[in-house]
Amino acid sequence: MHELTLARSLVEMAVDYAERNGATRVTRISVRLGVLAGILRSLYFCFEPATKGTRCEGAVLDIEEVPLSVHCGYCQEIKTPRALYNFRCPTCGRPTPKVVTGREMQLVGIELDGGRAAPARGRPAQAPAASAGEPAR
Amino acid sequence: MCGVCGCGEGEARIEGKPAHAHAHSDHRPAHDGHDHDHEHAHDHAHDHGAASALGAGPGEPSGTGRWVEIERDILSKNRDLAEQNRRRLTQGGVLAINVMSSPGAGKTTLLTASIEALKGGQPIAVIEGDQETSRDADRIRATGAPAVQVNTGRGCHLDAHMVGHALDRLPLEPGSVLFIENVGNLVCPAAFDLGEARKVALLSVTEGDDKPIKYPDMFMAADLMILTKIDLLPHVDFDVGRVIDHARAVNDRIEVLELSARTGAGMERWLEWIRRAVRPLLEERAAAAERELSALKARLDAAE
Numbered sequence: 001m002h003e004l005t006l007a008r009s010l011v012e013m014a015v016d017y018a019e020r021n022g023a024t025r026v027t028r029i030s031v032r033l034g035v036l037a038g039i040l041r042s043l044y045f046c047f048e049p050a051t052k053g054t055r056c057e058g059a060v061l062d063i064e065e066v067p068l069s070v071h072c073g074y075c076q077e078i079k080t081p082r083a084l085y086n087f088r089c090p091t092c093g094r095p096t097p098k099v100v101t102g103r104e105m106q107l108v109g110i111e112l113d114g115g116r117a118a119p120a121r122g123r124p125a126q127a128p129a130a131s132a133g134e135p136a137r
Numbered sequence: 138m139c140g141v142c143g144c145g146e147g148e149a150r151i152e153g154k155p156a157h158a159h160a161h162s163d164h165r166p167a168h169d170g171h172d173h174d175h176e177h178a179h180d181h182a183h184d185h186g187a188a189s190a191l192g193a194g195p196g197e198p199s200g201t202g203r204w205v206e207i208e209r210d211i212l213s214k215n216r217d218l219a220e221q222n223r224r225r226l227t228q229g230g231v232l233a234i235n236v237m238s239s240p241g242a243g244k245t246t247l248l249t250a251s252i253e254a255l256k257g258g259q260p261i262a263v264i265e266g267d268q269e270t271s272r273d274a275d276r277i278r279a280t281g282a283p284a285v286q287v288n289t290g291r292g293c294h295l296d297a298h299m300v301g302h303a304l305d306r307l308p309l310e311p312g313s314v315l316f317i318e319n320v321g322n323l324v325c326p327a328a329f330d331l332g333e334a335r336k337v338a339l340l341s342v343t344e345g346d347d348k349p350i351k352y353p354d355m356f357m358a359a360d361l362m363i364l365t366k367i368d369l370l371p372h373v374d375f376d377v378g379r380v381i382d383h384a385r386a387v388n389d390r391i392e393v394l395e396l397s398a399r400t401g402a403g404m405e406r407w408l409e410w411i412r413r414a415v416r417p418l419l420e421e422r423a424a425a426a427e428r429e430l431s432a433l434k435a436r437l438d439a440a441e
Contacts, residue, residue: 111202
């Protein structure tokens with residue numbers, strides 16, 4: 001599987017944005033993964049090794065899971081199939097190869113520590129306490 | 138990976154040499170003209186006191202840091218490089234076919250048979266992807282066609298960056314067919330766009346007719362499914378009707394061909410499929426050349 005490739009791409013993108021924003025550390029990375037991306041939880045295992053020695057080391061990984069939905073051309077409606085990879089309309093039983101949601105693999109955003117436009121409002125920057133590989137939920 | 142072009146930090150090798158043997162500055166102009174960023178950096182400090190107390194949900198800022206909203210595909214770098222490859226190939230009038238399957242489905246055998254059959258017609262070149270060894274590229278070169286071997290090391294698939302570097306090493310005349318033989322793997326290669334014009338998934342009849350629903354990503358991504366080794370059909374419980382039903386259940390526009398590269402059965406339809414795909418590319422390339430010629434002639438007239 002290519003979780004490690006994805007984890008590296010993710011970290012690389014986050015590092016890139018951190019550099020451009022003049023931040024020294026990324027404290028949180030938020031991603032959106034469709035159930036068809038087939039990686040979900042396994043990304044947690046690859047995430048920590050991929051962050052080693054980068055500005056993302058120690059960052060928390062948040063994964064938002066997007067369920068599968070398909071468009072049934074016959075019912076003209078968006079439906080939720082009974083099972084993953086069962087691309088049939090649960091109502092009429094016809095094939096529904098048009099996937100509407102569930103294939104997402106997106107970097108939603110990152111939280112930065114340090115750099116320009118650092119948080120003001122009198123609150124001291126805290127060291128990130130949470131460790132990578134630990135789901136936020 | 139290198140932050141400029143996405144070069145891997147060492148695993149991928151092309152013809153035994155690291156893929157990343159160029160200076161980073163080589164890449165800059167291409168990337169600068171082609172930045173698909175959609176950054177929405179919010180340069181304001183949120184007061185996330187409430188969020189911290191409750192524990193942040195996914196996608197929400199949590200603490201003291203500065204939140205930068207990005208909303209970008211994780212594979213966007215690969216996609217951008219794939220688009221560069223695609224432009225380069227299309228403009229050059231080259232038909233690139235990404236050939237994918239599990240190991241042992243007969244990719245290299247089909248390619249050597251196709252090269253022999255197409256010889257004298259279309260010029261052919263091959264990019265061979267394997268984790269290790271140059272055995273497949275050697276088999277291709279034995280047919281007389283130019284081939285570049287990419288070794289992915291631990292990598293389970295080819296990506297657009299490796300293919301981009303491999304393209305630099307191949308003679309690609311207009312009207313060429315470029316076969317990109319991916320790493321034998323029915324899962325990962327489906328996720329990586331290489332810039333090809335067509336994706337072809339091979340499935341040998343010894344593998345079982347339920348593969349399209351067990352490995353749906355591959356058959357969802359493919360334009361064409363080729364059932365290989367059909368000379369073995371009498372010896373196996375493989376239902377051709379059922380495999381086509383399964384493939385269409387995940388991809389209603391997938392084309393299907395059946396052949397045996399060993400006996401030659403069904404080969405002519407596959408070769409015709411290739412020629413049909415090359416023709417529009419070559420026509421477009423010829424039209425572009427004519428436009429260029431007219432422009433040059435007009436300039437020549439003006440200079441007289």
